[in-house]
Amino acid sequence: MTNHIREIIVIASSIVGLLATAIPLVIKLVRKSKQWIKERDWNKIASILPSFIVEAEKFNNYTGIEKKEFVKSRLVLFAIKNKIAFDETKFDTAIDNIVKLTKEVNQRSKDRIIL
Numbered sequence: 001m002t003n004h005i006r007e008i009i010v011i012a013s014s015i016v017g018l019l020a021t022a023i024p025l026v027i028k029l030v031r032k033s034k035q036w037i038k039e040r041d042w043n044k045i046a047s048i049l050p051s052f053i054v055e056a057e058k059f060n061n062y063t064g065i066e067k068k069e070f071v072k073s074r075l076v077l078f079a080i081k082n083k084i085a086f087d088e089t090k091f092d093t094a095i096d097n098i099v100k101l102t103k104e105v106n107q108r109s110k111d112r113i114i115l
Contacts, residue, residue, distance in 0.1 A: 041084040046094065048078055053098055064099075071095055 052074045056067040072091060079086045 038085075041082070042090075044082060045075065045079070045084065045091070049075065049094060050098060052078075053095065053102075068092075068095055068099075 049071070052071045053067075055074075056062075056070045059067060059070070062070075072088075072095070075091050076086055078084075
């Protein structure tokens with residue numbers, strides 16, 4: 001009888017040890033997979049964003065704000081279609097950074113500051 005109880009205790013302690021090791025690993029795996037999905041989704045957004053900006057720049061009679069709203073609306077539709085969480089702040093920042101970069105690269109002579 002006591003041997004039987006000892007075997008149960010050994011098995012139970014082994015199971016507890018395995019669970020103590022497995023649970024943190026599963027939690028880390030879930031967090032990493034969520035992070036990976038967010039990065040994958042953001043890479044999709046980053047790859048399509050320049051084409052939306054190029055398309056918006058073809059509208060000559062629109063202001064920069066109107067062009068940005070056009071790009072944001074296209075991004076929202078893209079995000080919905082691809083089941084990507086819409087983060088307006090992140091999208092705004094990405095658009096602003098690309099526009100800023102293109103303005104710096106493509107400065108017109110009247111825009112340059114002469115020192």
